Amino acid sequence: MSTKVAYDLSLFNSNGKVTNDAEKKVVDISQVSESYKPVVKRKHNFLAILSFALIAVVGFMVCTALIKSDAMLSELNNQIARAQEELKEEENAYSQYKMQVESIYSLRVIEDYAVNVLGMVKVENNQKNYVSLDEGDKVEIIQDSENKNIIQKIISAIFGLSSS
C-alpha cells in the first residue's frame, strides 16, 4: 500500500468498492450461472432409507388390508343378508305348504274319506280296551346261567361293555 494518498484507489474495483489483496478474487454475481449450485457432499444413511421404505411398505399394506377387509366384510354382510332373506322366503313357503297339507288332511276330510271311500266304520266304545299304566315301569332282569364257561363269560362281558 502506498503511503502517499489517502486511499489507494488500486484497491477499489471499478464500482468503487474497497477490495484488499486478500479479497481480490471478486465474485461477480451477474456472471454466476443460475444453474450454479454449491455442491454439498452428503453422507447417505442407508438405514434411514431402508426404514423409511419399510414403514412406507408396511403402511401401504396395512391400508390395503384395512380397505380389503372392509370390502370383504361388506360383501359377507350382503351375503348374510341375502341368505337370511332366502331363508325367510323358504320358511314362509314351508309354512304355506304345511298349511295346505294340513287343510288337505283335516279331520273332516280324513273322516269323509274313511267312511265314504274306504267304507270304514268307527270302532264301538265297547270294543275299546283300556290299559292302565298306573303301576309304573317294570324292569325285567335276565338271570345269567351258572353253567357258562370262561370263554362264554368273557364274550358276555364284552357284549355287556359294548351295549352300555
Place this chain on the structure above:
Amino acid sequence: MNNKELNNGNVKKKKHIKGPKIRLWHRTFVVLSVIMILFLAVIARIGYLQIVQGESLQKSAINQQVRELEISAKRGSIYDTNGEVLAQSATVWNIILAPIYIKDDIEREYIVENLAKILDLDKDDLMENSKKKSYYVTIKRGVNKDVKDEVLTFVNGIKDAIKDSYPKNSKGDSTYSNTNIGSLIVTEEAYERYYPYQDFASVVLGFTGSDDQGLYGLEYQYDDVLSGVNGKILTTTDTHGVQTPFSYEQKVEAIDGYSLVLSIDETLQHICEKYLEQGIIDNKVANRAVAIMMDVNTGAVLAMAVKGDYDPNNPYKIMDEELAAKIEEIKNDDERAEARYAAQSAQWRNKAISDVYIPGSVYKVVTTSACLEEGLVTKDTTFTCSGSYVPFPGSASIGCHNRNGHGTQNLKQALSNSCNPAYMQMGNLLGVDNFFKYYKAFGFSSKTGIDLPGEAKDIFFTTLGYYGGMSLSDLAVGSFGQNFSITPIQMITAMSAIANGGKILQPYVVRQILDSDGNVVKTTETVVKRQAVSENTTSQLAEMMQYNATYGTAKNGYVAGYRVAGKTGTSEAKRDANGDGIKDYIASYCGFAPADDPKIALLVYFDTPLSANYYGSAVAAPAFAGIISEALPYLGVEAKYTEEELALLDTVANNYIGMSVAQAKNKISEDGFAVIVKGEGANVIDQVPANGEKIPKGGTIVLYTDEVSTDDTVVVPNLTNMTLSNVNRVAALYNLNISISGMPSSSSGELLSYSQSIEEGTSVKEGTVILISFKENDEVM
C-alpha cells in the same frame, strides 16, 4: 460507478431495470388476487347457504331424499290346545308397477299381455294402469313366492324378448334402448293370514282385514297382542325413488306379534261341528245351530261351534248359496249392497255369545236348585199336575205340554216330566225376590266376561219399570224358562256350576299367550266368581238330571256306557225369522257327563227347526248324545256298561272263510248267529259281515261258497220313520243286519228311526250291517 462519475461528485441513484422475474411476480400476484377474490366469493356463498339457509335446505333435502320404509311385523299365530295351527300369517308380495318406465306401445302391449296372464288380471284394467305417469301403481296384492319369482323373471327377460320387434341399426343391433326397464316392477313384502281348516271354528277365530288388522272374533279381541310392532328402514333415494347404494341407512327391527294357544281342542270342535251340521240337515234348521262344550272344573271352553258360519280365508263370500243367489237378483244397487252386508254380518256373528234366546225348560234346573237351596222343597216334595195350572188368583190358566196331566209327582219326576204346572208351583214357593236372587247368583244378570268380542246382555223382566221388576205372571212363566232371554254362554256356565258343586267359573277361550320364540308370556288361571248354590244341592240335582237323561224326557240324550245328566228345552223364539207365518222355536239340550264325576258340560241348540218335530228331545238330544259318545272316549273316559246295556250291545263276526259249509254252520251256531248259505260250493270263500266287523247279537251271517254267488246284491230299502219292530221286519226280508243307535235304556213313548247309515237304493251284499238311529218322538217343551 466509473471514475468519471465519481469525479463529478454526483452519485446518481441506480435506475432499476424491471427484470423478467419481477414481471412474473407481478402477474402472479394479479392472478392470485383474482383467484382469491373468486374463492372468497364461493366461500361466502357456501357460508350463506350453510349458515343462513342451512337448516331449511337440510329439511328440504331430507323430505326429498329420505324415504321411510315400514317393515311389517309378523302377526302371531293361533293354535288349538294341542298346538295345531288354526291361523297363521305367511309372507306374500304386492306387485308394484312403475308405468313411467314404459316408453312405447310395443313395450306396453307386451308387458300388459304377459303380466295379465301371470297375475290373472283383467287386461283392460292393467292397460289403463300402464298408461299412468307414475312410479308406484299397485297392480296385485298378496301373491306367493312362485308368482313373484315368475314376475321378476319375466321383467328380466323383457329386453331379450322384444328387442327383435324394433328396427335394427347399421351394425345389425336392435335399436331398443330402454335402460330403465329393469326398474319396471318392485315387489313389496306383506303378510297374508291363512286359516288352514277353512270354516273350522270361524266365528271364534274371526278374520283380519287388508291391513292385517283383526276385524272379528279372537283376531279382533287380541289384535294388540297378535299385531306386534312394525319396524322401519330410513334410507335415501334418488330422483326416481330408487334407493341410493352405500347410502346412510338406519333400521329398526320389527317386533313380531305374540301367539295365542286356545283352550279349544281341534278334535272336540270337529265332533261338535259334525253333529251340528248333520242336525241342521236332518231337521231343516233355518237359523243356525250352536254347541258349546266347557270343562266344568276350570271354565275352559273346549269347543264353541256355530254352524251357518263362513270361511275366514274368504269372509266376504256368502256361504248360503241360495241366499247369495237371491241377493244377486236384487236390481237396486244400494239395496243389493245392503242385503249383502246384512247376510255377511249374520254369518260372522258368534251366535254362542252375541245372540240371546229364551232358555225354555232347560232353566228348570236353576229353579230346582233355587228351591232346594232355600229348603223349600226336598226330593220327596210332591206336585200335582192336572194338565194346566192357575198360578195366582185372577190369572189365566197355563197349560202343561201333557194336556192330560202328570198327576202327582215328586221333584225328580217333575223334572223328568218337564211339568210346567209343577214349576209354577215351585215359582210360587220361591217368590219374585228369591227367583231373581238365584237368577243373579247363576250369572244370568251380567255378562260372563269371556274373552271374545260382542257378548250380549240378558233381557230380563222389567214389568215394574226396572230391571228385575217381575210380576206374578212373569214369575209363573219365568219358572219354566219362558219370556226372558239369556245367552248360550251364560247357560253353559250355569250348567257347569251345577256339575262342579255350585261354583260359577270365569269362562275363557285363550289358555296361553306365547312370544315369537315360544316362551309363555301369560297363562289363564281358573277364576271362581262365586258359589251359586251348595254342593249338597248340586249333587241332588245331578242325580235327578241323570235320571231324566236315562228314563225321563231327556233320554234321547242317553249314551250307553256313560252316565249322562241332561235337560231338554223347547222355547218359542217370539219371531218368524224365515217369514213362513209359523212361530219359530228353539230346540236345545244342556247337560254334563259323566254324571258321577263330571268332566264336561255341553249345550246344543238349534234355532228354528222346520221339521215336523221341533222339540228339544227330538232335535237337540240326538246331537248331544252323538257328541258325548265321541267326546268322552277321546277324553279318556272309559265306558262302563250295565248288564242291561251289555245285553243290547253289538258283537263282532268271527272268521269262517276256508271252512267247509258244515263246519262253518256249526261254528256260527255256537257263536249265536243265524246263517244263510249262497252258492253250490263245498267250502266258504267269502262272508258278510267280514271277520271282525260289527254284527248285532243274534244277527245273520251270509256265507258265499262260489264266485257266482258273490255277485248277488240287494237294494237297501227305506228304514227311516219306522218303529224298531218294523225296521227289524223289513231288514229281515232283505237279509240285511241292523245295528241300533240312540236306543234309551227305557222308553215310554214311541221310538222311531230317523237315519240309516246306508242310503235307500244302494246295492249291497246280503248280510250287510246297516246302522239305524232311533229317537223317542216326545213332544215335550
